[in-house]
Amino acid sequence: MDSIRKRARELLEKNTVKVVIGYGVGSDNTVRAIFVRRPEGVEELIFDETCVQNLAVYLLKNEIKQIGKLCIIANISALRTILQLASEHQIHEEELLCLSVTPNGELLEFTGFKDIENYISSCNRDLPDKESEMIKKLEKMSVDERWQFWMNHLSRCIKCYACRSACPMCYCTRCQVEYNQPQWITVEATLMGNFEWQITRTMHLAGRCVNCGECARACPEDIPINLLNYKTVLTVKEKYNISAGTNANIDSVMSSFESDDKENFIR
Amino acid sequence: MEKPRIGVYVCWCGTNIAKMVDVEAVAEEIKNVPNVVVSRNYKYMCSDPGQDMIINDIKEFKLNRIVVSACSPRIHEITFRKTLKKAELNPYLFQMANIREHDSWVHTDRAEATKKAKALVTAAINRINYHEPLKELSVDINPATLIIGGGISGITAALEIADADKKVYMIEKSNKLGGYTADIDLTYPHLSSVQQMLGPMIERMKKNKNIDLFLETEIKEITGYIGNFETIITPKNDNETKLSFGNIVVSIGLRSWDPSPLENYGYGKFPDVITSVEFEKMLLSGNIAKKDGSIPKNIAIIHCVGSRNKNYHEYCSRTCCTVALKYANQLRSAFPNASIYELFADMRTMSKGCEELYTITSRKKVVFMMFDQENDLPGIRKANINDNCEMIIELNEKRSRKFVEVPADMVILMVAMEGREMVKEVAQITGVSLDGNKLFIEKHPKLDPVATTTSGVYTVGSCQGPKSIPDSVSQARAAVARILGTIARGTAQVAGTTAHININICCGCQMCISVCPYSAISFDAEKNVSVINEILCQGCGTCVALCRPNAIDIWGCSNRQMTAELTALLLSD
Ligand SMILES: Cc1cc2nc3c(=O)[nH]c(=O)nc-3n(C[C@H](O)[C@H](O)[C@H](O)COP(=O)(O)OP(=O)(O)OC[C@H]3O[C@@H](n4cnc5c(N)ncnc54)[C@H](O)[C@@H]3O)c2cc1C
Ligand code: SF4
Ligand code: SF4
Ligand code: SF4
Ligand code: SF4
Ligand code: SF4
Numbered sequence: 001m002d003s004i005r006k007r008a009r010e011l012l013e014k015n016t017v018k019v020v021i022g023y024g025v026g027s028d029n030t031v032r033a034i035f036v037r038r039p040e041g042v043e044e045l046i047f048d049e050t051c052v053q054n055l056a057v058y059l060l061k062n063e064i065k066q067i068g069k070l071c072i073i074a075n076i077s078a079l080r081t082i083l084q085l086a087s088e089h090q091i092h093e094e095e096l097l098c099l100s101v102t103p104n105g106e107l108l109e110f111t112g113f114k115d116i117e118n119y120i121s122s123c124n125r126d127l128p129d130k131e132s133e134m135i136k137k138l139e140k141m142s143v144d145e146r147w148q149f150w151m152n153h154l155s156r157c158i159k160c161y162a163c164r165s166a167c168p169m170c171y172c173t174r175c176q177v178e179y180n181q182p183q184w185i186t187v188e189a190t191l192m193g194n195f196e197w198q199i200t201r202t203m204h205l206a207g208r209c210v211n212c213g214e215c216a217r218a219c220p221e222d223i224p225i226n227l228l229n230y231k232t233v234l235t236v237k238e239k240y241n242i243s244a245g246t247n248a249n250i251d252s253v254m255s256s257f258e259s260d261d262k263e264n265f266i267r
Numbered sequence: 268m269e270k271p272r273i274g275v276y277v278c279w280c281g282t283n284i285a286k287m288v289d290v291e292a293v294a295e296e297i298k299n300v301p302n303v304v305v306s307r308n309y310k311y312m313c314s315d316p317g318q319d320m321i322i323n324d325i326k327e328f329k330l331n332r333i334v335v336s337a338c339s340p341r342i343h344e345i346t347f348r349k350t351l352k353k354a355e356l357n358p359y360l361f362q363m364a365n366i367r368e369h370d371s372w373v374h375t376d377r378a379e380a381t382k383k384a385k386a387l388v389t390a391a392i393n394r395i396n397y398h399e400p401l402k403e404l405s406v407d408i409n410p411a412t413l414i415i416g417g418g419i420s421g422i423t424a425a426l427e428i429a430d431a432d433k434k435v436y437m438i439e440k441s442n443k444l445g446g447y448t449a450d451i452d453l454t455y456p457h458l459s460s461v462q463q464m465l466g467p468m469i470e471r472m473k474k475n476k477n478i479d480l481f482l483e484t485e486i487k488e489i490t491g492y493i494g495n496f497e498t499i500i501t502p503k504n505d506n507e508t509k510l511s512f513g514n515i516v517v518s519i520g521l522r523s524w525d526p527s528p529l530e531n532y533g534y535g536k537f538p539d540v541i542t543s544v545e546f547e548k549m550l551l552s553g554n555i556a557k558k559d560g561s562i563p564k565n566i567a568i569i570h571c572v573g574s575r576n577k578n579y580h581e582y583c584s585r586t587c588c589t590v591a592l593k594y595a596n597q598l599r600s601a602f603p604n605a606s607i608y609e610l611f612a613d614m615r616t617m618s619k620g621c622e623e624l625y626t627i628t629s630r631k632k633v634v635f636m637m638f639d640q641e642n643d644l645p646g647i648r649k650a651n652i653n654d655n656c657e658m659i660i661e662l663n664e665k666r667s668r669k670f671v672e673v674p675a676d677m678v679i680l681m682v683a684m685e686g687r688e689m690v691k692e693v694a695q696i697t698g699v700s701l702d703g704n705k706l707f708i709e710k711h712p713k714l715d716p717v718a719t720t721t722s723g724v725y726t727v728g729s730c731q732g733p734k735s736i737p738d739s740v741s742q743a744r745a746a747v748a749r750i751l752g753t754i755a756r757g758t759a760q761v762a763g764t765t766a767h768i769n770i771n772i773c774c775g776c777q778m779c780i781s782v783c784p785y786s787a788i789s790f791d792a793e794k795n796v797s798v799i800n801e802i803l804c805q806g807c808g809t810c811v812a813l814c815r816p817n818a819i820d821i822w823g824c825s826n827r828q829m830t831a832e833l834t835a836l837l838l839s840d
Binding site: 089090172173175182251254256257263 | 703771772773774775776777778779781782790813815816817818826827829830
């Protein structure tokens with residue numbers, strides 16, 4: 001913690017960066033994102049195992065981008081997000097600097113995407129145990145049981161789109177749900193409309209989701225929608241051997257093809 | 268937008284549609300659909316009287332949208348767009364409903380087929396409400412042509428264009444012209460000399476001032492679009508040269524397959540198991556002999572080596588059966604007393620004169636034996652000393668259902684033809700797609716077999732699918748007819764049905780760029796958005812489906828139009 005504060009202060013004092021995005025303590029002792037712009041503000045920064053939020057979601061916000069070069073206190077999810085966003089041409093190396101702390105307390109400072117790639121390749125990128133087990137359980141269910149599971153959950157969705165706002169990959173200028181001519185997805189929170197929405201969201205994130213879990217944490221109805229995304233993470237890994245957020249120049253699964261594909265449908 | 272005034276024309280297609288669809292009832296009922304001003308039915312809408320009917324109605328009833336419900340747009344969309352032009356209506360204010368291929372031809376219940384026709388026509392009307400006039404771009408045509416590959420196909424195309432006094436740039440990777448044809452001795456079915464035919468063609472190539480020949484040269488990149496392509500080449504022992512041309516012919520041929528993986532046949536293990544290509548060279552040199560220099564007494568020719576087999580190439584290599592018959596004839600002339608065996612899977616002698624060659628060959632003491640290509644291939648083993656031959660071929664003869672041992676001193680493997688090593692690069696450079704067999708895909712397999720989906724690029728000869736010399740030559744001449752037509756017109760129209768990106772929505776992820784099969788999209792770094800080149804874009808829609816925030820739409824096939832059409836179909840009973 002001290003090492004992060006010290007380095008953040010230096011960066012702000014020397015004007016190397018204009019803002020540090022990090023974790024602080026909010027009301028009720030919850031952990032929340034803070035944006036430090038003055039050197040003395042660094043005392044509010046914390047970093048420990050409670051800092052799970054993926055702060056990289058703020059990187060693409062216009063208000064933040066306008067401030068200038070920034071420093072982000074990044075956990076593994078955020079680092080992976082940064083690589084994925086880089087491969088989607090959304091952020092550039094010179095725009096940011098990342099600080100992180102290893103599990104044994106060592107301060108890490110990344111100046112380039114290559115550094116991040118190297119570090120990520122040595123980190124555990126597996127899904128959390130709890131979710132892995134849930135997916136295994138879902139896979140074992142019959143189609144009817146699985147349908148029932150998702151009906152129970154998605155019938156509670158109120159279409160607040162918090163899952164979208166929390167997801168760093170949902171940066172679209174205009175989301176698919178916001179079209180009405182034609183209207184792809186119904187506006188009201190009806191069961192089928194909720195399915196339409198979540199299936200669209202899942203497919204839009206296939207091959208891009210970095211399994212940060214932010215979407216599910218954001219959901220006010222406690223719907224485990226991250227399971228849908230995590231299933232695509234497993235499928236993409238299994239079929240194409242690609243994990244999102246491991247390389248700044250990754251080919252997107254959904255937008256790459258081989259002209260001599262064996263399958264006929266592509267022709 | 269002015270209020271739509273729609274004319275609907277239901278075609279009988281003689282009896283093709285009328286026998287299964289009650290065309291009069293369809294035309295009558297359609298009159299009630301909103302915005303329909305005129306609805307008629309007629310025997311042949313594509314005939315002159317049919318088209319005149321549309322032209323007159325446009326004038327008389329001030330129609331501003333036309334729906335023709337007839338055959339496939341692939342056949343007549345262009346015809347009717349021209350009709351609209353004649354009536355001074357924008358050609359894109361037109362929509363076809365296919366009630367032939369999609370309806371009358373595939374149904375047997377007249378009442379149901381009529382219902383379906385009504386639904387299809389209603390859908391087309393719903394859609395055309397949202398059609399807008401589109402502009403066509405016109406591009407000038409540079410009269411020069413680039414030909415990639417100097418085999419018989421490329422040579423034919425080059426001479427034909429040069430004889431019409433137009434410029435040709437011929438790019439050949441190897442150090443000589445002719446491709447495989449340069450290695451062939453006699454050609455089937457008449458066993459005439461190939462070199463006597465090819466030699467003078469190559470001489471003419473070298474002498475013709477309209478042809479710039481670049482041997483040992485490869486194309487790395489081509490920029491531009493129909494009428495205005497460019498490339499930079501580095502010919503051997505020469506400086507970089509920039510070439511500009513209006514059309515491209517791809518004629519890179521195929522290569523023969525290396526049969527080593529097919530271990531049954533022991534290629535590489537037995538010195539006298541050779542490929543057809545190696546044997547052809549032997550014929551051309553006039554010296555048929557075993558590796559040790561002696562004369563073979565027993566010769567076996569094995570068909571379909573690596574062709575028509577899931578594990579290697581699923582397709583038929585098309586020329587090998589007849590080439591194998593040609594070899595039996597040439598062998599018989601060379602060795603009147605040798606034993607000659609043809610081991611085949613199916614005898615495929617489809618071209619003109621080839622079945623006759625089969626009959627002739629069968630009268631020359633050639634033994635024909637059949638094997639099961641899918642499940643039970645023959646195998647070759649070394650013979651024993653007292654077998655009096657080099658090798659023994661073991662096979663389960665399919666017709667007699669007997670196990671047979673065939674003696675052989677020389678085995679000729681009729682190897683498959685497959686895509687060349689560089690084929691993927693050439694496909695990418697020229698913007699032509701490959702199928703799963705690494706063969707170039709034509710624009711339409713039946714109606715447009717030499718053009719490709721990229722305007723101004725043609726593929727001819729065996730690179731488009733294995734074929735014989737006369738078939739390759741026909742394709743080359745067909746492509747040239749198209750090219751000379753384009754050059755004569757001087758300009759090409761580029762369809763108005765292209766994709767466009769809404770720059771207020773595009774978030775610059777650039778995924779559309781990697782997915783576009785025609786390399787029509789590039790990135791504007793300043794505005795941080797992707798942009799589509801209207802001339803390169805073929806309106807295929809791939810990028811539209813990909814773009815998450817829906818920043819892309821296609822003129823003439825917009826999301827709005829598609830949903831209007833689909834909604835009508837889904838609401839029909
Ligand atoms: C053993 C054998 C016997 C045959 N006998 C007969 C017969 O008797 N009668 C008959 O009608 N047909 C016969 N055929 C078929 C005949 O060979 C083909 O029809 C013919 O070769 C097709 O000509 P092509 O120009 O399309 O291709 P090719 O002959 O393959 O020529 C392609 C040319 O393109 C060049 N090239 C390849 N890649 C590139 C590149 N990237 N850049 C530039 N240049 C490139 C090659 O070097 C070559 O010169 C036979 C085929 C074989 C294999
Ligand atoms: S879908 Fe959920 S888990 Fe995946 S990147 Fe977005 S917020 Fe994270
Ligand atoms: S759900 Fe899809 S369209 Fe909407 S913001 Fe996410 S990625 Fe973009
Ligand atoms: S956050 Fe939860 S309730 Fe809100 S839209 Fe997403 S799934 Fe539905
Ligand atoms: S896919 Fe869509 S958002 Fe992405 S660059 Fe292309 S047009 Fe823009
Ligand atoms: S529609 Fe899109 S993908 Fe298709 S050619 Fe045009 S730009 Fe390329």
